[in-house]
Every structure is written in C-alpha cells, then in structure tokens.
Amino acid sequence: MSDGVEYKRLAGLPGLVLGAGRFEAFRFERHYHLDYHIGLVTEGVQRQRVNADAFLLGPGRISVMPPGEVHDGAGECGSAYTLKTFRLSRDLLQRVATELTGSAREPELKSMMLEDPALAAQLLQLHEAMQLSPDASSLSVQSEWLSLLYCLFNRSGAIKPIAVNGANATLSPVHRQRLKDYCLFHLAEKITLDDLAALCGLGRFPFLRRFKQTVGMTPHAWLLRLRLEQACALLAGGKRTIAEVAQGVGFYDQSHFNKAFRQAFGVAPSAY
Structure with a gap:
C-alpha cells in the first residue's frame, strides 16, 4: 500500500x-x-x-x-x-x-x-x-x-482539575424533570449537548460533570436508553412498523436502531 x-x-x-x-x-x-x-x-x-x-x-x-x-x-x-x-x-x-x-x-x-x-x-x-x-x-x-x-x-498538567463536590455538583430534581420532559417531547428530533445544558442554565462542560455525578451515566447513554425504552412501548402497542418506531424515537438509520436494540435487550426489535 x-x-x-x-x-x-x-x-x-x-x-x-x-x-x-x-x-x-x-x-x-x-x-x-x-x-x-x-x-x-x-x-x-x-x-x-x-x-x-x-x-x-x-x-x-x-x-x-x-x-x-x-x-x-x-x-x-x-x-x-x-x-x-x-x-x-x-x-x-x-x-x-x-x-x-x-x-x-x-x-x-x-x-x-x-x-x-x-x-x-x-x-x-x-x-x-x-x-x-x-x-x-x-x-x-x-x-x-x-x-x-x-x-x-x-x-x-496544562489545566487544573475542576473540583466537583457539594450541592453545586449535582442537578436539582427540577432540572432532571425538565430534561426528561424536553427529551420525551423532542425524542424524534436531534438533541444536542447545547440544548440540554441550556435547559439547566449551565455551560456544556459543567452540565456534563453535574449530569454524570447525578445520574451515573453520560447524557448520551441516558438519552439512548430513553429512546430504546420508548421504542419498547411503541413496539408493544403493535400499531407501527419497526421503521416507524425507529424514526419515532430518533433513529434515522434502521440498522443502527437494530444494533442498539439488540445490545440493550438481547434480541432484535422484530423479536420483542
């Protein structure tokens, strides 16, 4: 080569x-x-x-x-x-x-x-x-x-680590509910870190630190799980095709949806 x-x-x-x-x-x-x-x-x-x-x-x-x-x-x-x-x-x-x-x-x-x-x-x-x-x-x-x-x-050693402790290290219950409500309403759309941080009145990196400290997951992992849980509910309803479910929860690539679903639940969406 x-x-x-x-x-x-x-x-x-x-x-x-x-x-x-x-x-x-x-x-x-x-x-x-x-x-x-x-x-x-x-x-x-x-x-x-x-x-x-x-x-x-x-x-x-x-x-x-x-x-x-x-x-x-x-x-x-x-x-x-x-x-x-x-x-x-x-x-x-x-x-x-x-x-x-x-x-x-x-x-x-x-x-x-x-x-x-x-x-x-x-x-x-x-x-x-x-x-x-x-x-x-x-x-x-x-x-x-x-x-x-x-x-x-x-x-x-180029920067000093930011201390994360005390009451300011976590998100409030109000912020957590606001994030969940926003994501459920916009689940079929693209959701960015800027969107989520703005909901809490924080910069992107402080939001990242507080979110992980509070929830124990990254915002991306948490949102992915929310999308997959909603997909389960839609699939159980039996009124939508797999492609419709995938798009409805924010997956625009069905193969990506199938892979993520199988990794989360051990089966393909068609077997749920």
Whole structure:
C-alpha cells in the first residue's frame, strides 16, 4: 500500500482538522505548526525528534505538540506506520479551555509524549466517530470531545482539575424533570449537548460533570436508553412498523436502531 493521507474538517467545529495517514517512504522533515497537534499511531512506530530529544510514538502513546515546536517524524527503522491527528487552531483551543476551566487563560501545553493506553484508545474512538460524522454537533461527539480534551489537558498538567463536590455538583430534581420532559417531547428530533445544558442554565462542560455525578451515566447513554425504552412501548402497542418506531424515537438509520436494540435487550426489535 502506498503512502497517503486524508484531512477532514467538521461542520459545527471550526478550527479542527482531522488527519489520517499511512507512511513508509515519506518522511516529515524538520518543521513546525501554527496550531496544536495531538498525534496517535495505531500501527507501527513513528520516531520523532523534538529539539535534541528523540521519542517513539506507538500504540498507547499520545503526542502533544504545541505551536512553534520544531520536530520531525519518520517510521522507526524505515517501517510503515499509521498516524491519526487532531489539529486544533489556537482560537479553538482557547474556546475549549475557557469552557473547561472557566478561565480565559490559555493552557500551558508543552511538547510531550504521554503513555496512557486507555486515553489513547478513547481518543482514537473519538477520531473515528468524527471521521464518520457529517458534523460535530451530535450529543455523543460533543460530550466525548469535551470530556476527553479535559482528561488530556489535565493529564498533561496544562489545566487544573475542576473540583466537583457539594450541592453545586449535582442537578436539582427540577432540572432532571425538565430534561426528561424536553427529551420525551423532542425524542424524534436531534438533541444536542447545547440544548440540554441550556435547559439547566449551565455551560456544556459543567452540565456534563453535574449530569454524570447525578445520574451515573453520560447524557448520551441516558438519552439512548430513553429512546430504546420508548421504542419498547411503541413496539408493544403493535400499531407501527419497526421503521416507524425507529424514526419515532430518533433513529434515522434502521440498522443502527437494530444494533442498539439488540445490545440493550438481547434480541432484535422484530423479536420483542
């Protein structure tokens, strides 16, 4: 297979560019970027030289590269490797950091190689989800994007963790009921993290933290279950086709509905 790379921009998230490539003969000569790079290798090993130090980027490791850092990259011993990258503009990083910390101060990211297989795997799953998504406004993508960037920046020491405790760490019963009523009324429609956070008068990341602390699930997992529970009620009524039920609870892809239903209840919708 020859060398090649593809880039993708997502509607709804200006300043982010996803990269996915396979390299063997191609070498990244010494260069720098004007944006922030988060790099992950899925197969093989890339050797990076940053200033006078050499690092090996392989599966389970995360490369964090701030703007202006001079570095290179090539396959270790000339071997092939696959590389996935998130490129964040300074404006995007500033917006995200403000949302995560409540402070307008730019995070102090330094070039580093993090050994964290669990976080690397989650970032790769997010990269794949973003590659498959036409935009970045889905509830699952929004939630994972903010949560994983918080974990990465906290892990790298670029930001301080936000304490979540006391009465302000949870959602009130009024907010919980408001969320449920809204989601049931709009179940057939697209529901975003912005929608849910606004119902509680919170920013997206504070809402995420409080929701998980209160409910014990992410908003996406909770909403998915609500959709599937409503699907069960509609299927039991026997008045709608499976396709009608799927669309009625917010699944526009019937195969996705069938897969989610089987994972939740152990049978296909047709057997319920």
